[in-house]
Amino acid sequence: MTASEGTRPLLEVDNLKVTFSTRRGLVEAVRGVSLSLQPGEMLGLVGESGSGKSVTGFAITHLLDKAGRITGGQIRFKGQDITRAGGADLRSLHGAAMAMIFQNPRAALNPIRIVGQQVADAILAHRRLSRQEALDEALQLLRAVQIRDPERRMSAYPHELSGGMCQRVMIAVAISCNPSLLIADEPTTGLDVTTQKVVMDLLARIATDRGMATILITHDLGLAARYCARVVVMEQGRLVEEAEPLTLFHRPQHPYTRRLVAASPTATSRIEDLVPDGERIPLVEITELPPPPHGTPLLLDVKTIAKRFDDGTLGVADFSMSMRGGESVGLVGESGSGKSTTSRMICRLIDPSEGEILFDGQAIGQIPARDFHRSELRKDIQIVFQDPNDSLNPRYTAFDCIAHPLLRLMNMRAGDALRQRVEECADRVGLPRELLQRFPHQLSGGQKARVGIARAIACRPRLLVLDEPTAALDVSVQAVVLQLLNKLRRQDNLAFLFVSHDLNVVRMMCDRTIVLRTGVIVEQGESRALFANPQTDYTRALVDAVPHIAPPAALATA
């Protein structure tokens, strides 16, 4: 439909520019974005961190930080120019005409106010009702967003609810005054895949039922493809491409979109496909190692370990697995499934309550985690942590970070040998040597991830435990890091224990996969087969929940 046919776009953004004043001067976050949205439409706004997608959303709703200012362009809502709206106009716009849903739902709710009250607050902001009427209506809304046992949840505090529940409450707050525009900023980032699907389905249904136009801001192409009729891709504050999702993903025009689409793991992609040809790391030919001589112990043999927490709850029960040298095993499950607990027991950061862990034939389960750093085997089992920001000492340069395990575990001394070794590690992970003298805050996310990996491989371990190593990274960076890990694994015959919630990544990276649920193994097997043909309902639900970009074949049938 076009404007000439009588429907006016609900929202028109025309050449929008947003500037932030920072300590390093003015930074242009959005440089001329134009888009329009029809009533009831769902538009996907996709881009990586720093692309300006969230800033665009905040500029439309006038919720920019004090440092940010709209410096150019126009925002028209229902034909009215709201670019410079302020005061009372803004208050009636907020909530009643347009509302937002935020990332990190738990932080977005007032921690010391019961959720029913918070929904009622939003209702009372725009309508003349008595307190009791507002509370009654809040209860209706909680029911509408499918919160179980809403009467009881009305008086719950946000910390007593799960992340998914908090996001539902947030949706209830946002729709409380029937806005005609809803902007959802990464609404499901940080939620489990299954929860993500439920929340997104709910959001899509509510938007359709109430005729709300929605802008879905996300970094996840798959998610945008699944729910949006139209997708806009942003890069460095500019729109680079706009199309229907299927067209966009199968015939991307702009080079950036092409790279982004390639980097997004799908149900069929391979590690090698994630990065465009020019940047691809040449694969090391796998030289088929001769089978280890008979009687060589397994690299890792975990026998029925369990973890009981102090309050008596069982975190992990009866977990057994084994790995040969050079093998990579994935550990997947929702949050609370015990996958991190298990991996931490294996890399000896926490103590199992029961069971035995054999590494290379030696029992290591009985060495207290507190003393394991003194063990000979510490340097054989190394860890790559999830958050590249928090897992690096902010007072250490990249060089110090990588040298630390060499000094502590290999008893190396400061000097040329150490310098050589560190530089060699940096080279191996593709970290330019001149960055070695920088502190973590002077490095990008991808560079920090490389430092974390270089530190883990510095002692030439035989088993690398990777705890969501790419969860905090953009897809294009993730693609490069995954390739790097794959290369290192082949070069050193490293064994990987790969913990992740991203099933596509695990499928590409791991030979075998173990699916955990509430601390118990529900299914395990060869990765490709397991994901192609899951045997249990739980695994099937997990696999189905991953938003895939439909393969081209679907184009014809869709």
Add this chain to the structure above:
Amino acid sequence: MGTIGATLVRAGRRFVSSLPALFGVLVFTFLLMRVLPGDPAVFFASSPNAGQEEIEVIRKQLGLDKPLPNQLAIYLYDVGRGNLGRSMMTGQAVAKDLKERLPASLELTLTALLIALISAVPLGVLAALRPGSLVDHGVRLFCSLGVCVPTFVSGLLLIYVFYYLFGWAPDPTGRIDIFATLPPQRTGFLIIDFLLAGDLEGWWAAARQLMLPALTMALFVIAPLARITRASMLVSLGSDFVRTARSVGLSWWRIVVTYALRNAILPVITIAGIVFSTMLGANVLVEKVFSWPGVASYALDALLVSDYAPVQGFVLLMATIFVIVNLLVDVLYGIADPRATVA
């Protein structure tokens, strides 16, 4: 209510775990007093030229000839029975002395804290609402002045202005005119006792007497309270949930007070508890300047004449109050923050 029950259980646990600390304070002060120079027996011998014999007799009377562990055991035994000893200075039981003077100190300190909170919280909020503005700088200047001017100077200044120049304040000595009739003692707090007795004239006199010293004390502690309010208010105003509140169009008052301030007040409670405990003991200067018959000036006088028992009693009292205030803060915190009961 489960929340209040859980809070009480937590407070009880905290109390029990603070008992060893109290015991440590007891022993430490006892030992400290023994190593400080000064011999009480010499001080309290009847005349300056009393002979060695007389001093020895007094020493024996006081039990100071016994070995230190014995003295400690006797002391602990007595404290356990609630006997804090007898002050050589006033000739009364220390417990009685403290009991008489504590309400004076508490009345002064609580009023000062109240004044400080009532002025510091709005100041902090104002400063946080417009960081970097003239208001913010004004509050900062005021706070800096309050901290860097010593209480005895600001006290004297206030006396000079309000008593000497304008004559608004009464004679700055003590809690009440010595010729005034005192109300029947119920709480020990004069302004409450006068009210209970229905004596409004007396109440006004006591309140006027209280104003200057309380103000002097308050000036000194407004700074930490206002600064912490400002800092935590800034965090609160920049938080996601305040952005949510703005995104649904809540009113300015609701956003600032119900959403931001109620969250920002939590650290203020903690600091207020610490400030209160410090004020109670450390404001001996104010008590001296205004001849306020409080416990701190009593302890200082005792210390100057090596009168062991009052000093030890005072330290024990302060430690106990510190524990109680912390418990109170805990309970308040539990009520103000539902998350605290979970941890």
